[in-house]
Structures are given as C-alpha cells and as structure tokens.
Amino acid sequence: MKQAIATKNAPAAIGPYSQAIEVNGMVFVSGQLPIDPATGQYAEGGIKELTKQSLTNIKNILAEAGLTMGSVVKTTVFLADMADFAEMNAAYAEFFGNGVAPARSAVAVKTLPKDSLLEIECIACR
Numbered sequence: 001m002k003q004a005i006a007t008k009n010a011p012a013a014i015g016p017y018s019q020a021i022e023v024n025g026m027v028f029v030s031g032q033l034p035i036d037p038a039t040g041q042y043a044e045g046g047i048k049e050l051t052k053q054s055l056t057n058i059k060n061i062l063a064e065a066g067l068t069m070g071s072v073v074k075t076t077v078f079l080a081d082m083a084d085f086a087e088m089n090a091a092y093a094e095f096f097g098n099g100v101a102p103a104r105s106a107v108a109v110k111t112l113p114k115d116s117l118l119e120i121e122c123i124a125c126r
Helices: 047-064 082-096
Strands: 003-005 020-023 026-032 072-079 103-108 118-125
Touching: 020 047, 026 047, 047 082, 047 118, 072 082, 082 103
Parallel strands: 072 103
Antiparallel strands: 003 020, 020 026, 026 118, 072 118
C-alpha cells in the first residue's frame, strides 16, 4: 500500500503528483525545484544556492517521513546547463559529503518546469 507524504516545509506540488510516496519502506521524493516554500519564489543566488534549496526541500520532505538525508540511496540531478555541474557538486557535497554518499545520476536537460536551472529527486529507504 502506498502512502503520500507532504509537508508545508517544501513547495506544494504544482501538478497532479505528490511531494513523496512511501511504499514498502521506500520513499520516492518527486523532483524538487529550488523554490523557497516560505516565499514561493526561487532561492536567491546562483547554482550553489539553488542546489541547497532543492536539497533542503528534500530534507524537509524526508523529515516529514521520519527519515534523514542519510536514508537517501539514489538521487537524480537535472541541470539546465552542464556547465553548472562543478558548483552544483560543491553544494551537493555539503548534504552528502559525510559517510556513504548515495548513488547519483546528473544529466543536462533542455528545459525544466518554471524555467528552473535545476531539479533534484531522490529515493530513500527505511
């Protein structure tokens, strides 16, 4: 049986999807844009700040499920420009630099919702 997970500490879904779904001890977090849930706007700054906001949104969704970033086993990072990879990676390391980092894919895409520069999704396990 699947269960929806939602928190006000991350942006509300902008379409017919859930922030996250849990099934059989696995939590699938939908792609998180770098939107500050308090303002409804993109985080200010460059790709580092945007990466931190997307990962903070993920962290808050996982907290709602009773999990931490240490529970993440796989992430996918979607970048509008692969030239932003190094800066994204530096900010990403602040969330996953200690211990065993999750598996990850990072791909450049033509466009993202709301003309975002990045979006990050993940899978976590209990």
